[in-house]
Amino acid sequence: MSVLIATQALNCERDDRLLVKQLTWSLAEGEIHQVEGPNGSGKTSLLRVLCGLSSRYSGEIYWRGQPIKTVRHQYLSELLYLGHQPGIKSVLSPRENLQWHAAVKGVVAAEAIEQALAKVGLYGYEDAPCYSLSAGQQRRVALARLFISHTPLWVLDEPFTAIDKKGVAELEGWIEQHALAGGSVLLTTHHELKLATPINKVVLGE
Numbered sequence: 596m597s598v599l600i601a602t603q604a605l606n607c608e609r610d611d612r613l614l615v616k617q618l619t620w621s622l623a624e625g626e627i628h629q630v631e632g633p634n635g636s637g638k639t640s641l642l643r644v645l646c647g648l649s650s651r652y653s654g655e656i657y658w659r660g661q662p663i664k665t666v667r668h669q670y671l672s673e674l675l676y677l678g679h680q681p682g683i684k685s686v687l688s689p690r691e692n693l694q695w696h697a698a699v700k701g702v703v704a705a706e707a708i709e710q711a712l713a714k715v716g717l718y719g720y721e722d723a724p725c726y727s728l729s730a731g732q733q734r735r736v737a738l739a740r741l742f743i744s745h746t747p748l749w750v751l752d753e754p755f756t757a758i759d760k761k762g763v764a765e766l767e768g769w770i771e772q773h774a775l776a777g778g779s780v781l782l783t784t785h786h787e788l789k790l791a792t793p794i795n796k797v798v799l800g801e
């Protein structure tokens with residue numbers, strides 16, 4: 596399986612604290628990697644750097660073997676980042692949020708949106724403004740984005756936050772299915788993952 600994303604001697608600094616030190620690492624198709632470490636160790640900071648959302652780093656990041664600066668459009672279009680916060684627009688409904696996401700991704704996805712709403716259990720709430728939904732339902736709106744476009748790399752920061760037991764099992768299944776289909780997943784979670792697929796660990800704060 597070919598390598599999607601890799602780093603060479605990556606350092607991430609925050610307020611004069613070196614959070615990631617000389618990280619040389621790679622993530623290939625079909626792999627699941629979990630960034631681990633205590634609160635404040637830099638997990639979110641690392642994910643944001645790897646998704647092109649932060650430039651607080653030194654060293655090199657490669658996408659499919661090319662420095663990200665040279666393939667920025669391809670790199671950003673092939674990854675999907677779900678942040679710590681749901682990152683949805685609260686005045687829009689779940690359906691409208693997904694339509695917005697599809698437009699940003701440049702995909703026509705009317706059917707995929709309906710399927711995604713059903714998959715994450717939001718039918719019945721699809722046209723309600725998101726501010727009227729519970730925290731777990733809002734997280735489900737964010738998770739529905741996983742099924743709108745076919746992005747090879749999912750980057751998930753604490754995706755299990757506010758999700759109920761059934762939802763946790765479903766999300767574990769989706770992560771596993773994505774990897775089995777040749778996709779890759781990079782995630783942080785304080786939740787103990789129950790997957791049959793091996794998980795590679797990236798440990799920070801040691």
Ligand SMILES: Nc1ncnc2c1ncn2[C@@H]1O[C@H](COP(=O)(O)OP(=O)(O)OP(=O)(O)O)[C@@H](O)[C@H]1O
Nearest residue numbers: 609610614632633634635636637638639640641783
């Ligand atoms: N918005 C911010 N402004 C200033 N410093 C910040 C900010 N966000 C994070 N930091 C600093 O960066 C460090 C790493 O934070 P980060 O959110 O990456 O950690 P984390 O490992 O994801 O933590 P957690 O497990 O609590 O989510 C923190 O200890 C903090 O000092």
